[in-house]
Structures are given as C-alpha cells and as structure tokens.
Amino acid sequence: MSRLPLKPLDEALAELLVQAAPLAGSETVDLFGADGRVLLQAAVSELQVPPQDNSAMDGYALRCADVPAPGAVLPVSQRIPAGSVGTALAAGTAARIFTGAPVPEGADVVVMQEDCEALEDGRVRVQVLPTPGRNIRRAGEDIALGAQVLAAGTRLDPAALGLAASIGLARLPVARRPRLALFSTGDELVMPGAVPPAAMRPGAIYNSNRFFLRALAERLGCEVTDFGIVPDRLDATQDVLREASREHDVILTSGGVSVGEEDHVKPAVQALGSLNLWMVAMKPGKPFAYGRIDGAHFMGLPGNPVSSLITFMVLVRPFLLRLQGVADVAPQSVAATAAFDWPRADKRREFLRARLNAAGELELFANQGSGVLTSTVWGDGLIDTPPGQSIARGDRVRFLPFAELLS
Known part of the structure; x- marks a missing residue:
C-alpha cells in the first residue's frame, strides 16, 4: 500500500491557520470575567495616565x-x-x-x-x-490621551485587565468562545474511578487524554462538550461525529486516526465530510488529521498520551487562538544549552522533553517514548529539534517552555 509523503510541520501549521478564520459573533464582558478572553476591538484611552504630575x-x-x-x-x-x-x-x-x-x-x-x-x-x-x-x-507619562493601550486580538491577562481598568473601562468586547466537541475512541479505555486498578481487565488502560485535552481547551477559552469514550465501531464513530458537527465549531478527537483496522475516525470523517490533512512529519504525533464535517472543523489527535499532548500544543493551540482572532499565535521560544548528547537524529521534526537544571542548561528525560506521560510533568518544556539533526553536549537548542505551550 503506497502512502503519501509526510507533510512538513511548518506547512501543516500554515495550512491549518489558513482554515482558522475568526469566528463570527462577540460579547461584552465585565473585566472580572475577561481573563483569557480575546479582545475584539482596540481599547483607546479617554484620559491621560497619570492625570496630573x-x-x-x-x-x-x-x-x-x-x-x-x-x-x-x-x-x-x-x-x-x-x-x-x-x-x-x-x-x-x-x-x-x-x-x-x-x-x-x-x-x-x-x-x-x-x-x-x-x-x-x-x-x-x-x-x-x-x-x-x-x-x-509626569502627567501622561504612562498613557497619553487618545493612545491605544490594547490592540484588537490581544489575549487578555491580569496585567491587561489592570491596564483597561486604569483608563476607566469596566467592560470589554471580546470574541465569542469556540464551541468544541471532545471525545476519545478505544475499547481499551476506562474512566478513572469506574474500575479500581486491581480490577482492571487485561489490555485496559485509564483514559488520561480526556482530562488534559479538556483542561487545555478550556484554558484556551473553549466551551467544551465532552462526548466521552466512543466504541471502536465505524457506525458509532459516525453517529457522534454527525451529532457533534451540528452545534460545534471544532471537533477534537483522541485516537483512531492511524492506519489500524480498529482506527475508525479517519474513514468516518471521510464518509461525512472531507479530510484535508493527514500525517505530519513530527515526532511524536505523526498521525494528526484535519478536515471538515459540514460547518465544523475536525482535528484528530493520536491516541498515545504524549503524542496527543504535543500535537495539541503545537497544532491545535494556535488554531484555537486564531479562531478567536489572535494574530500572533507562535509560542515564545528561548535558546538554551544542551547538557546531554542526542545522537539519534530523526527524519521528522522531533520534540524532546527536557528541563532546566541549576546551571541553566537543559537535561533530557531518559525515556522519550510517546506513552511516557511522566516526562511531561518532570519536564519544563520541549526541545524543538529540526529533521535530521543530532544534538551534542554544549550545543545551543531551541526550547519551548511549557509555560508558553500550556497557557
């Protein structure tokens, strides 16, 4: 069976962002409820700050x-x-x-x-x-009369809310929240609390992805509808996709987008709509998928927890921000020194879990497997490694802090 070449990550992200037209609709909210929302219109000051010397x-x-x-x-x-x-x-x-x-x-x-x-x-x-x-x-040394203090498309944080308050604004116009449908696929999945660890059947695993994906989507301002775990059947997958597409802007799934006989999400999307992107040249996270079902965007993440988390941070996060009108969706990176050797260059762009040590250098988590979720709690962020590049101790590398990627 012949396969199409993997899509380079930068090309995949660019294609996604082209599809992420800002959502229609807005609301005006009180400053106390505006943290994390995206400003729809520029905030202009009607006074100078300070008002006098x-x-x-x-x-x-x-x-x-x-x-x-x-x-x-x-x-x-x-x-x-x-x-x-x-x-x-x-x-x-x-x-x-x-x-x-x-x-x-x-x-x-x-x-x-x-x-x-x-x-x-x-x-x-x-x-x-x-x-x-x-x-x-001096009067006006902070803010001049008529100055724009917050640009449209600003994702509001506590400092921005304080700045808005300092010019007398009590309410702000913000983009509406994306409506996101979330579900996982896999007959092996069990919800924590449903079965105690000692009673887990062979082959069963607890569904971790559902928890971090929902939390991340909500942090990014989404209104999440959780459809739970869908059985590994094509008809069941189609039913949920059909229902989710009616009232949601984005459908986000975990699992079922690879090439196995029990991976039903990809054929279900193709039957109901279109699949525009599948398989990205990144590690972990290769079996990422994007498509459309009626008016809803579909984004399918791998089932392995680290793959699912990293594809969300790298691909879904900027997409959701752009839907809300944020212009600059790229996470801020820093240059840091590697305190390790990584001779195993991969053909794909690779994201390695690492953390800063007391000397300010990056240490690598010992097991970089796509199922090792402990690496994401141990680490401070991801080393963004270009395709075909190895790393030697002392090399300068591009580091993406989790503080950027998880916010």
Whole structure:
C-alpha cells in the first residue's frame, strides 16, 4: 500500500491557520470575567495616565532653588495626601506630600522623607541637594490621551485587565468562545474511578487524554462538550461525529486516526465530510488529521498520551487562538544549552522533553517514548529539534517552555 509523503510541520501549521478564520459573533464582558478572553476591538484611552504630575514617594515637594545646600530648613506650608489637591507652593516653603498625590504648582522636586528631618517646630531639614524633576511622575507619562493601550486580538491577562481598568473601562468586547466537541475512541479505555486498578481487565488502560485535552481547551477559552469514550465501531464513530458537527465549531478527537483496522475516525470523517490533512512529519504525533464535517472543523489527535499532548500544543493551540482572532499565535521560544548528547537524529521534526537544571542548561528525560506521560510533568518544556539533526553536549537548542505551550 503506497502512502503519501509526510507533510512538513511548518506547512501543516500554515495550512491549518489558513482554515482558522475568526469566528463570527462577540460579547461584552465585565473585566472580572475577561481573563483569557480575546479582545475584539482596540481599547483607546479617554484620559491621560497619570492625570496630573504626582509624587512617586512619600516626602516633601519643594523648589530646588530654595535648597542651595544640604541642611537647608524650610517651613512646611501644607499637607497633601493622595486624593487631595494642594494649593500653589509659596516660595521658600515645602509641602508634605504622599505617594500619588498631585504635585503642587511651583514645586519642581519631591525629596523622599528618608532624606529629610521633620523638626518639632513644623519645619523640615532637607539633608540632600535636590535635582529638578526627581521623584515626580509626569502627567501622561504612562498613557497619553487618545493612545491605544490594547490592540484588537490581544489575549487578555491580569496585567491587561489592570491596564483597561486604569483608563476607566469596566467592560470589554471580546470574541465569542469556540464551541468544541471532545471525545476519545478505544475499547481499551476506562474512566478513572469506574474500575479500581486491581480490577482492571487485561489490555485496559485509564483514559488520561480526556482530562488534559479538556483542561487545555478550556484554558484556551473553549466551551467544551465532552462526548466521552466512543466504541471502536465505524457506525458509532459516525453517529457522534454527525451529532457533534451540528452545534460545534471544532471537533477534537483522541485516537483512531492511524492506519489500524480498529482506527475508525479517519474513514468516518471521510464518509461525512472531507479530510484535508493527514500525517505530519513530527515526532511524536505523526498521525494528526484535519478536515471538515459540514460547518465544523475536525482535528484528530493520536491516541498515545504524549503524542496527543504535543500535537495539541503545537497544532491545535494556535488554531484555537486564531479562531478567536489572535494574530500572533507562535509560542515564545528561548535558546538554551544542551547538557546531554542526542545522537539519534530523526527524519521528522522531533520534540524532546527536557528541563532546566541549576546551571541553566537543559537535561533530557531518559525515556522519550510517546506513552511516557511522566516526562511531561518532570519536564519544563520541549526541545524543538529540526529533521535530521543530532544534538551534542554544549550545543545551543531551541526550547519551548511549557509555560508558553500550556497557557
């Protein structure tokens, strides 16, 4: 039986992203419910931040000209806490001021209280020679009036929510959540809790994929419908695919997309719709599939847990983000030094589980098998190894942290 050549990973990802047109529809949500959502319209500031020149320190606002040398003593003419506005500063005086309070007109420096001595008669001794502008936050130095503070397509995180709040926004327009249908195939699969380990029948395994795939999809903003475990039958697989395609944007499956006699997902998709991509030149994760069933995208992942996890991180994650309008979906990588030898170059692009040691170098998990899920908990991320490339101790490699891939 002849087979088509494996699709290079970069080509496969590019083809997927072309298909990932942003979903129609939106909603406006409260900031407290916006974490992880994707901003649909740019956020523009209707004020400047800070609104006025204000003090960066607790201390004394004064004129530099009134302190010609350290040790100068000035009367304290006013007290300005945060939230209050003082009066114009009289020449030859100082104002007691607190962090965030507007700097009074006439003052050109704030001297922090640690460099001053409050005297019992209500005066202050300035023990340093001040320089103009010190400890003053200028109006608009953070955000100018009319500035765009968040671009459309931004995936909102806690810092972005704080920034939106700082310009007075209480609600934000966001892309609607993708509706994702999830199921696993395999008569060998058993749900944790259904059968105790001692009573597991020969050949049975617990379904781990269902848990991490659902968690990952929900982290990426999806509304997940879990169809559970589907029996290894073509008719059963077609029934679930047909039902899932009616009300979901994406159908995500685990298992059944390889070439075995009991792998029914691929022929079921072909019978109901189209299969546009199958078999990618990556390790682990070769039997990845993409197609369409009516209006739903179909994405089929391998059944081996590490293969399923890595194909999700590398291929499904950017696809789901692009559906929500995120422009830059590539994970941030870092260059790191290998503290190991890997002489077994593969024809496919290979993702090796590794972690950073105390010296900041990468150690390799001993068993890189596609069923060894412990490697993904032990590791900090993946070494992205080009096809045909071996690794020698001391080589610089491209490292993809799990903090990027699992967020």
